[in-house]
Amino acid sequence: MDKLQEIVDGCLENKRQSQSELYKLFAAKMYGVCLRYAGNNFDAQDILQDGFVKVFENLSNFKWNGSLEGWMKRIFINQALDRFRSKITHLSVDEMEENLELTDKEASALDSLSEKEILNLIQELPDQYRLVFNLYVMEGIQHQDIAKELNIGVSTSRSNLARAKNILKEKIEIQTNWIEKAI
Amino acid sequence: MKKRFREEMNKFDNEIKRKLKDLEVEPPQEIWSAIENRLDNKQKAPVFFWRKFAAAAALLILLVSASVFYFSRLFTSPQVADSAIPSADSDQTSTKQTLSPQNKEATKIIASVGDDMIASHNQLLSDRENATAKNSASTTNEKVLPTHENGFVETPSFHILEKLPSLTSYINTYKLPNNRIVLAFNSPVSNTPNRLKTIITDQNNDLAFSMASSALSISGYFAPQQSYRFQYGSGSSGFSESLESEIMSFATGLNINYKLNNRWELQSGLGYNIIGQRVNDIASFSHPSMMPLYSNDGNTINSHPQRMSTSMGGIVFTDQSLYFADVSSTRIITLKGSYDESIVNLLNKNGTGLIQQFEYLELPLSARYKLFEYGVTVYAKAGVIANYLLSGKVYLMDNMPSDNPIGHSVGISKFNFTGMSGLAFSYPLTNRMQLNLEPTATMFFRPMGQVRNLTNKTYPYSWSVYMGVSYKL
Numbered sequence: 001m002d003k004l005q006e007i008v009d010g011c012l013e014n015k016r017q018s019q020s021e022l023y024k025l026f027a028a029k030m031y032g033v034c035l036r037y038a039g040n041n042f043d044a045q046d047i048l049q050d051g052f053v054k055v056f057e058n059l060s061n062f063k064w065n066g067s068l069e070g071w072m073k074r075i076f077i078n079q080a081l082d083r084f085r086s087k088i089t090h091l092s093v094d095e096m097e098e099n100l101e102l103t104d105k106e107a108s109a110l111d112s113l114s115e116k117e118i119l120n121l122i123q124e125l126p127d128q129y130r131l132v133f134n135l136y137v138m139e140g141i142q143h144q145d146i147a148k149e150l151n152i153g154v155s156t157s158r159s160n161l162a163r164a165k166n167i168l169k170e171k172i173e174i175q176t177n178w179i180e181k182a183i
Numbered sequence: 184m185k186k187r188f189r190e191e192m193n194k195f196d197n198e199i200k201r202k203l204k205d206l207e208v209e210p211p212q213e214i215w216s217a218i219e220n221r222l223d224n225k226q227k228a229p230v231f232f233w234r235k236f237a238a239a240a241a242l243l244i245l246l247v248s249a250s251v252f253y254f255s256r257l258f259t260s261p262q263v264a265d266s267a268i269p270s271a272d273s274d275q276t277s278t279k280q281t282l283s284p285q286n287k288e289a290t291k292i293i294a295s296v297g298d299d300m301i302a303s304h305n306q307l308l309s310d311r312e313n314a315t316a317k318n319s320a321s322t323t324n325e326k327v328l329p330t331h332e333n334g335f336v337e338t339p340s341f342h343i344l345e346k347l348p349s350l351t352s353y354i355n356t357y358k359l360p361n362n363r364i365v366l367a368f369n370s371p372v373s374n375t376p377n378r379l380k381t382i383i384t385d386q387n388n389d390l391a392f393s394m395a396s397s398a399l400s401i402s403g404y405f406a407p408q409q410s411y412r413f414q415y416g417s418g419s420s421g422f423s424e425s426l427e428s429e430i431m432s433f434a435t436g437l438n439i440n441y442k443l444n445n446r447w448e449l450q451s452g453l454g455y456n457i458i459g460q461r462v463n464d465i466a467s468f469s470h471p472s473m474m475p476l477y478s479n480d481g482n483t484i485n486s487h488p489q490r491m492s493t494s495m496g497g498i499v500f501t502d503q504s505l506y507f508a509d510v511s512s513t514r515i516i517t518l519k520g521s522y523d524e525s526i527v528n529l530l531n532k533n534g535t536g537l538i539q540q541f542e543y544l545e546l547p548l549s550a551r552y553k554l555f556e557y558g559v560t561v562y563a564k565a566g567v568i569a570n571y572l573l574s575g576k577v578y579l580m581d582n583m584p585s586d587n588p589i590g591h592s593v594g595i596s597k598f599n600f601t602g603m604s605g606l607a608f609s610y611p612l613t614n615r616m617q618l619n620l621e622p623t624a625t626m627f628f629r630p631m632g633q634v635r636n637l638t639n640k641t642y643p644y645s646w647s648v649y650m651g652v653s654y655k656l
Contacts, residue, residue: 019222023215032206042497046594048210052218110195115202122203137196138203165195 004068011059019056026069027052030076036134037080039123047083051076077139081149084127088150109176121171129164136161239548239569243451246441398442400655402452402619406434408647410458412631414494414640427494430538432457434647436545446553450566454545455573458643461580462493463536494641495539496594496632498577536580539592541643542573543599551607562607564621567628570599595632601625605649612652621649 007025010018031048038044054075062071113121122130131150135141136157141149143157150157411429436454443449549566575592605623612618625647630640 016219016222020215023218027214028207028209031208031210032203035208036203036206045210045214048214049218049221053221056222110198113202115206118199118202119206122199137200168199169195 008059008062008068011056022055023052026072029069030072033073033076034080035119036122036138037077037131038083039125039127039130043083047076047080050083051079054079077135081131084131085150088128088131088152109172113172113175117175121168124171125164125167129160129167132157132160133164133168239546242548243546246449246451247439249441400440400442400617400653402438402440402617402651402653404434404436404438404619404621404649404651406621406623406647406649408432408434408458408645410460410643410645412460412494412641412643413626414642426463428461428463430459430461430540432459432540432645434545434649436547438547438653440653448551448553448562450547450549450551450564452547454547454568456543456545456570457540458543458645459538459540460493460495461536461538462498493539493592495541495643496575496592498537498539498590499593500577500590501588537589538578538580539575540578541575541592541595543570544573545570545601547603549603558610560609562609563604564607564623565602565604568601568603568625570601570627572597572599596629599631600628602628607649609653615655617653617655619649619651619653623647623649 004025007018007021011022027048030051031044034044034047034051035041038047051072055072058075062068110118122133125133128150132146135146135149136143143154143161146152146157147154152160408431409429410432412427434454434456436452436456438450438452438454441449545568547566547568549564551562551564554561554563572595575595576588577590577592578588603623603625605621607619607621610618610620623646624644626644627642629642631643632641
């Protein structure tokens with residue numbers, strides 16, 4: 001903790017060495033977050049760059065009330081939301097028919113998929129579905145708050161989540177069939 | 184049933200959350216250097232931009248107001264315009280005469296020019312009287328003045344004559360105090376080339392010549408150009424430069440030219456410029472469910488970003504069914520779901536590529552120095568152009584020219600600066616109009632944009648020939 005405090009102090013004094021150390025400590029974790037929210041590696045890298053520049057600019061606002069990692073993660077998520085906010089449609093969407101029963105076969109397929117493969121499936125989701133999915137499933141944010149954050153209706157948020165999950169399920173099905181055929 | 188569904192849903196959520204919660208992926212090495220660059224720029228950039236823009240704007244305002252001031256003075260006192268014509272004979276000699284006391288206006292002019300001019304003017308006045316007496320139409324008189332080889336009129340006080348740019352190789356223009364002009368024809372066919380024959384005429388006969396002394400002119404140009412880009416930096420860019428090539432484009436605009444003195448001129452204005460590049464040899468195929476692609480080394484490419492990276496930023500496709508993959512030797516576009524059949528047909532043609540076009544609004548500021556003049560006036564010019572990016576559209580090559588871009592470029596800086604230098608050839612068409620031909624080289628001072636995840640920096644440059652006419656106000 002002392003070490004981290006030292007690095008943050010260095011960053012506040014604009015020391016390049018400290019900034020580099022802070023980057024090395026958190027880059028991989030934050031890139032993971034960016035990859036989940038971005039549709040592709042390029043966008044993720046942009047968000048990572050923008051996010052770190054924001055972190056260095058706003059580090060003086062961090063008061064050590066919570067973890068630095070949590071604070072940084074919030075900045076990267078906000079950065080991602082900012083990037084895609086213009087693409088969000090404000091029209092309300094019909095409630096989605098929910099069909100999310102996982103068969104054993106699908107459950108095991110999900111289990112057998114690597115982190116990278118799941119990440120790819122999430123990245124292929126349309127922007128808005130991907131954001132809602134991440135905020136709800138990964139960050140545990142409730143629909144009311146997601147709706148406020150993205151300036152959409154609560155029902156739209158729910159429907160987006162259901163659609164996202166349906167798409168993921170379909171893709172997992174395709175992958176499963178593909179693996180079976182290959183075997 | 185409802186309960187089971189909730190459980191299944193949670194199972195699905197939890198499984199994904201468990202797998203991705205602690206996902207750590209090492210970002211590419213170049214990201215840190217890009218962040219460092221931006222941290223560096225953050226400290227310098229705003230000052231840089233503001234100062235340069237403020238300086239350019241201030242200079243432009245100064246230029247325009249000075250020109251207007253000068254220009255208005257010139258026209259409020261167009262008193263006398265003197266001119267001369269080439270001489271075919273050379274026998275006449277300078278003869279001094281006394282001032283004509285009855286003409287005060289003449290006294291005023293002549294006193295500042297020198298004895299020879301006094302002589303000429305008095306000759307004119309007496310000739311006029313004679314002409315009137317003879318009821319003849321002639322109002323002029325010829326007078327030979329000795330000149331130096333460089334064309335300066337040799338009068339006892341010739342140093343007060345400011346030589347202005349010549350209209351042609353054999354017409355020299357001199358500026359007298361109070362904005363009066365002497366035009367002296369230095370006839371190349373004359374038997375005595377070192378002598379000038381001067382005729383002083385009434386100002387009304389030759390008002391046009393007096394206007395040629397204006398320091399201000401406007402010009403329009405059109406410049407066909409070859410647009411290239413230069414890459415600087417270390418590390419692999421991830422794609423081969425041979426897959427990209429130059430394009431033909433153009434620049435056009437209007438300029439204001441202000442003559443500072445006999446040698447120096449300043450130029451500014453407003454322009455429109457297109458630069459860009461061709462992205463060649465793009466392979467394409469379609470698949471309804473985005474099967475994994477395989478790169479040359481046999482690895483699966485799982486990622487199908489909707490953005491193609493080039494040395495001029497990234498390309499984002501408008502059509503959401505277009506995806507892109509970058510393998511080592513080629514670029515591949517894949518199409519998914521419902522896509523435009525005509526795009527597939529075009530993509531499948533041999534040698535199909537994309538054209539990245541960037542439209543810039545330009546605010547140029549340049550200085551030009553007169554090197555020499557012999558019929559054609561030759562200048563060396565150099566300057567800086569502030570560029571503002573208007574658009575960065577991407578077209579299918581076989582679909583050009585088309586009003587239908589298939590995407591746009593991203594990651595390009597809105598503002599930039601271009602250095603410009605070249606030669607300018609100026610040929611007089613009339614006493615006010617000039618034909619200009621200016622071979623010019625331009626190059627961006629700063630990299631075109633933040634090309635993310637690349638250490639390479641792209642500096643566009645171009646060769647062009649500015650063609651146009653200028654008009655003296």
